[in-house]
Amino acid sequence: MANKAGIYILGGSGYGGGELLRLLSQHPQVESLRGVSRKHAGEPFWNVHPNLRGVADGVFEAQPDWGEFAQTENPVVFAAMPHFELAQQLPELEQTWEIHGLTGRLTLIDLSGDFRLDSSSEFEKAYGKSHPYPQALGKFVYGLPEWHKDKIKTAKRIASPGCFATAIQLALLPLAGLNDLGFIAVSAATGSSGAGATPGETTHHPTRANDFRAYKVLSHQHQAEILRMLETERTAGYSLAFVPHSAPLVRGIFATVQLHPPAALKLNSDSLRSRYENFYQQAPFVRLVEQTPRIAAVVGSNFCDLAIQESNGSVVVMAALDNLVKGMAGQAVQNMNLAQGFNETAGLNSAGCYPA
Numbered sequence: 001m002a003n004k005a006g007i008y009i010l011g012g013s014g015y016g017g018g019e020l021l022r023l024l025s026q027h028p029q030v031e032s033l034r035g036v037s038r039k040h041a042g043e044p045f046w047n048v049h050p051n052l053r054g055v056a057d058g059v060f061e062a063q064p065d066w067g068e069f070a071q072t073e074n075p076v077v078f079a080a081m082p083h084f085e086l087a088q089q090l091p092e093l094e095q096t097w098e099i100h101g102l103t104g105r106l107t108l109i110d111l112s113g114d115f116r117l118d119s120s121s122e123f124e125k126a127y128g129k130s131h132p133y134p135q136a137l138g139k140f141v142y143g144l145p146e147w148h149k150d151k152i153k154t155a156k157r158i159a160s161p162g163c164f165a166t167a168i169q170l171a172l173l174p175l176a177g178l179n180d181l182g183f184i185a186v187s188a189a190t191g192s193s194g195a196g197a198t199p200g201e202t203t204h205h206p207t208r209a210n211d212f213r214a215y216k217v218l219s220h221q222h223q224a225e226i227l228r229m230l231e232t233e234r235t236a237g238y239s240l241a242f243v244p245h246s247a248p249l250v251r252g253i254f255a256t257v258q259l260h261p262p263a264a265l266k267l268n269s270d271s272l273r274s275r276y277e278n279f280y281q282q283a284p285f286v287r288l289v290e291q292t293p294r295i296a297a298v299v300g301s302n303f304c305d306l307a308i309q310e311s312n313g314s315v316v317v318m319a320a321l322d323n324l325v326k327g328m329a330g331q332a333v334q335n336m337n338l339a340q341g342f343n344e345t346a347g348l349n350s351a352g353c354y355p356a
């Protein structure tokens with residue numbers, strides 16, 4: 001078990017990088033915290049992330065100093081760059097890490113979609129482009145702690161799940177492996193920070209603030225992660241349709257999963273409640289709530305709140321989480337904790353802010 005970890009964040013100036021810096025600067029077992037940004041090299045972290053003034057003292061570096069980093073006893077690298085970047089850079093990074101004696105010692109946690117899927121054909125179908133480094137596919141453990149805790153504990157390479165995929169999988173995991181669930185309708189809304197720090201047409205405030213729309217209907221890349229989980233758990237006799245929405249929020253994901261399972265499965269209010277309670281007994285960041293989860297109750301925290309309702313055979317499972325925390329940086333820190341043998345909740349115990 002490691003005592004302290006030294007951290008490098010690739011993509012430290014983005015939203016994920018900012019959240020990693022916020023969480024890791026308060027983490028009791030982080031001994032050094034460094035971040036890379038090409039655009040903001042030489043600037044203090046707080047110049048880009050103003051909430052970190054007086055909290056995280058570092059300065060962005062133009063590129064990592066791997067030689068110096070190799071002196072760290074327990075090196076951990078978080079990659080928080082756009083899709084395809086880590087996959088493109090990894091062959092060269094691996095050579096550099098080998099030269100500096102980091103191979104096999106370093107824990108790499110990727111926040112992008114580059115290594116969440118295991119095959120190049122699955123990746124190409126989900127992301128519409130061929131994978132830049134297919135040889136590395138299948139070498140990352142999928143970092144959903146509520147599903148893969150034991151595998152994460154021994155992993156050196158972890159692919160943290162997508163934000164939608166986290167919420168929807170947490171809503172579905174206790175049902176995975178059942179037969180004949182039938183049609184599963186999934187509708188989920190995200191806040192604008194889901195698209196990252198660079199403004200675009202769909203995230204620009206005037207076009208988004210008073211709007212609500214669907215996008216990537218039945219074709220969102222996270223559907224592949226969700227289906228892979230159901231298949232791995234040998235779920236049979238179901239089909240799933242996922243409709244993502246963009247909501248006039250900055251942070252947050254709210255997912256609604258609806259199904260009408262056959263009576264033979266006996267999924268009524270009581271049995272569902274106990275099934276979910278049992279499944280999430282050892283999951284410190286999943287809370288079962290009454291009526292409905294609320295984004296305002298989870299913003300800024302690593303919690304995912306779930307509510308289950310059943311009436312006349314119709315089952316509704318709802319999930320709410322902060323896309324930048326449990327949907328991203330917080331989950332990545334949870335993965336680091338497990339992989340380093342730290343307490344799973346270290347640095348993540350904050351309740352978030354209410355009202356959001």
Ligand SMILES: NC(=O)c1ccc[n+]([C@@H]2O[C@H](COP(=O)([O-])OP(=O)(O)OC[C@H]3O[C@@H](n4cnc5c(N)ncnc54)[C@H](OP(=O)(O)O)[C@@H]3O)[C@@H](O)[C@H]2O)c1
Nearest residue numbers: 011013014015016037038039080081083112194196197328
């Ligand atoms: N936002 C979310 O809710 C969310 C949730 C889960 C997962 N993710 C995934 O996490 C990753 C980061 O997301 P984000 O929202 O933090 O994105 P972001 O705000 O756009 O930040 C991207 C970061 O990557 C750096 N970067 C961009 N191109 C680079 C390159 N070619 N080489 C090195 N660095 C580069 C940028 O910094 P410089 O340009 O200054 O170098 C910036 O720091 C993405 O893959 C995203 O899909 C996002």
